[in-house]
Amino acid sequence: MTDAPPVEVRGLVKTYGEITAVDHVDLTVRRGDVFGYLGPNGAGKTTSLRMMLGLIRPTAGTVRVFGRDPQLSVRALEGVAGFVEAPRFYPYLDGRTNLRLLAALDGDDAPRRIDEVLEVVELTDRGGDKVGGYSHGMRQRLGLAAALLRRPKLLLLDEPATGLDPGGMRDMRRLIRRLADDGITVLLSSHLLAEVEELCNRVAIVRKGRIVYEGELEDLRRTAGVSYRLRTVDDERARRVCAAQPGIESTDGAGTGVITFQPADDQALAQLSLALTEAGALILELAPRSATLEDLFFELTEGDGDRELAAAHVDAAARIVEEAPS
Amino acid sequence: MSAARTPGVGTIYRWELRKLRSQKRTYLGLGAAALVPIIFAVAVAAQPGGGPEDVPFGRYIHSTGLAIPLVLLLFGSIWLFPLITALVAGDIVAAEDHNGTLKTILTRSVERGQIFIAKMLAAFSYAALAILVTGTVATVAGVIVSGFHPITSLSGTQVSASHGLGLVAASLGVYLLPIIAVACIGLLFSTLFRNSAAAIVGTLMFSLLLQLLTIIPGLGGLQPYLLSTQFNAWQGFLRTPVDWEPIVRATWVCAFYAIPSLVAGMIVFLRRDVAGG
Numbered sequence A: 001m002t003d004a005p006p007v008e009v010r011g012l013v014k015t016y017g018e019i020t021a022v023d024h025v026d027l028t029v030r031r032g033d034v035f036g037y038l039g040p041n042g043a044g045k046t047t048s049l050r051m052m053l054g055l056i057r058p059t060a061g062t063v064r065v066f067g068r069d070p071q072l073s074v075r076a077l078e079g080v081a082g083f084v085e086a087p088r089f090y091p092y093l094d095g096r097t098n099l100r101l102l103a104a105l106d107g108d109d110a111p112r113r114i115d116e117v118l119e120v121v122e123l124t125d126r127g128g129d130k131v132g133g134y135s136h137g138m139r140q141r142l143g144l145a146a147a148l149l150r151r152p153k154l155l156l157l158d159e160p161a162t163g164l165d166p167g168g169m170r171d172m173r174r175l176i177r178r179l180a181d182d183g184i185t186v187l188l189s190s191h192l193l194a195e196v197e198e199l200c201n202r203v204a205i206v207r208k209g210r211i212v213y214e215g216e217l218e219d220l221r222r223t224a225g226v227s228y229r230l231r232t233v234d235d236e237r238a239r240r241v242c243a244a245q246p247g248i249e250s251t252d253g254a255g256t257g258v259i260t261f262q263p264a265d266d267q268a269l270a271q272l273s274l275a276l277t278e279a280g281a282l283i284l285e286l287a288p289r290s291a292t293l294e295d296l297f298f299e300l301t302e303g304d305g306d307r308e309l310a311a312a313h314v315d316a317a318a319r320i321v322e323e324a325p326s
Numbered sequence B: 001m002s003a004a005r006t007p008g009v010g011t012i013y014r015w016e017l018r019k020l021r022s023q024k025r026t027y028l029g030l031g032a033a034a035l036v037p038i039i040f041a042v043a044v045a046a047q048p049g050g051g052p053e054d055v056p057f058g059r060y061i062h063s064t065g066l067a068i069p070l071v072l073l074l075f076g077s078i079w080l081f082p083l084i085t086a087l088v089a090g091d092i093v094a095a096e097d098h099n100g101t102l103k104t105i106l107t108r109s110v111e112r113g114q115i116f117i118a119k120m121l122a123a124f125s126y127a128a129l130a131i132l133v134t135g136t137v138a139t140v141a142g143v144i145v146s147g148f149h150p151i152t153s154l155s156g157t158q159v160s161a162s163h164g165l166g167l168v169a170a171s172l173g174v175y176l177l178p179i180i181a182v183a184c185i186g187l188l189f190s191t192l193f194r195n196s197a198a199a200i201v202g203t204l205m206f207s208l209l210l211q212l213l214t215i216i217p218g219l220g221g222l223q224p225y226l227l228s229t230q231f232n233a234w235q236g237f238l239r240t241p242v243d244w245e246p247i248v249r250a251t252w253v254c255a256f257y258a259i260p261s262l263v264a265g266m267i268v269f270l271r272r273d274v275a276g277g
């Protein structure tokens, strides 16, 4: 195949009447990525994936999968598989027959892989039961099996773990991890930061149809930084010390008795504790807040008034500029 | 890179038939196609005297079993056969919408156009099978009830029983023309409405409304060009010599209904957003 990237989206727009579901989205998934497409419900994730699979027409912009346009022909989906929203099957046929049907529509040697993919998703025992009686989790796994029939190089998965019970979620994530380790490029949409953190190396955060961040998850994590909460015996004095201390960026207003700040590094943090003690603002509590990435995510995707802060974070991030390989 | 063997329309068609075989509504239509002639034959046997005098061949149903399929073709054209046809044609795309499975099959290695053509062929096959079932059951039941005797043609000449059987077969074939046109309209509505009940009712309403048109003064002249009129074209075979005029007209009039419906349905299917499911 060519060395075109698995997914390359440029200026993608989809409007439904007044609603702009997808608003000038650019993103590139590179070979070997486990790419997280992260955003709250209604952000336009499913709509974007539908355009990548050629199910709906973009209002504007382009989608290329391995350099080909899925709007023109399903040949663009060679080596590509996945599903949007919950995978759907013929309820009156059993699981295995559904797969036989889909394998027939795939051609090639897909029909010979049915047993193998049922085994992978642990549905071998239930393959003979009508899909109408399947649980949500079983359908989700059958959806993955159907995708694997195509021996994909790229998997497009739309919230694959959503709606599963905790055990099912864990199994689904393990499976995706395993497939990614086998070298399959994965684009996975999710509204759960934790899921993306667990599985993905790169992420695009989408808000109301727009990408607000695209880059390495590692960079985003670094940008978000680690913030600390501080409580002392003298609120007022502590605040003054923080403001004067080099390498400390205090982000909190007055009145709560708790100061939140971000130290430039461990050295700055150590210096601050010393300065506080010297100033007589004895420390009652100094603890890192682990939820910082989560805060950033919420700021990026939900914040209205506080957009500037989020924007500042993003600007600071080493934004990966995609060079489209020609 | 391996040269991928991509599946053709034949493969999709076989799976469309497989899906039909697994759905109850398929047997509802075929059951009706088999049951109606049996009930009719039983009614004929139970009433040795009477018969529907006012329709062609109505008065012969006691003298030859061959009249029974012909009378059924006449009665069935009003709504029975259009309904049986629409039951599957109107459902065949809409059911995929209902089950949310369009997205499932459209993300494999077959083009939308191939799927549409396979669905069209499956709907035609089903309609043809329904007519064949009615024709066969009616003929067999008719012969059991009234015997395998010569039949009087519409021109008043006697036709031998075996020749008459051939004419019944030819009539069933010509009857397929408007049936296929109904299937095409059903397929269009199925694609357009994405709802099988709406598509089935729509298809029947369409043919009924067309018939109402001729009541409007001045529009009576449209009669020969209505779809419903073509359901009587087979009667050309039951004249001596065979009158080809209604048969030829049925061919192009049915094409006039069928082809635009198919083209429109195909365009909608090729272009539409698949966002449900």
Ligand SMILES: Nc1ncnc2c1ncn2[C@@H]1O[C@H](COP(=O)(O)OP(=O)(O)O)[C@@H](O)[C@H]1O
Pocket (backbone or CB within 6 Å): A016, A019, A020, A021, A039, A040, A041, A042, A043, A044, A045, A046, A047, A048, B275
């Ligand atoms: N077929 C559709 N018709 C009208 N509006 C739609 C349609 N599909 C999606 N939308 C709207 O587009 C927005 C994005 O939806 P979606 O892509 O499903 O978001 P997500 O998958 O991120 O939850 C929502 O406001 C949704 O209501």
Ligand SMILES: [Mg+2]
Pocket (backbone or CB within 6 Å): A042, A045, A046, A047, A085, A158, A159
């Ligand atoms: Mg969604």
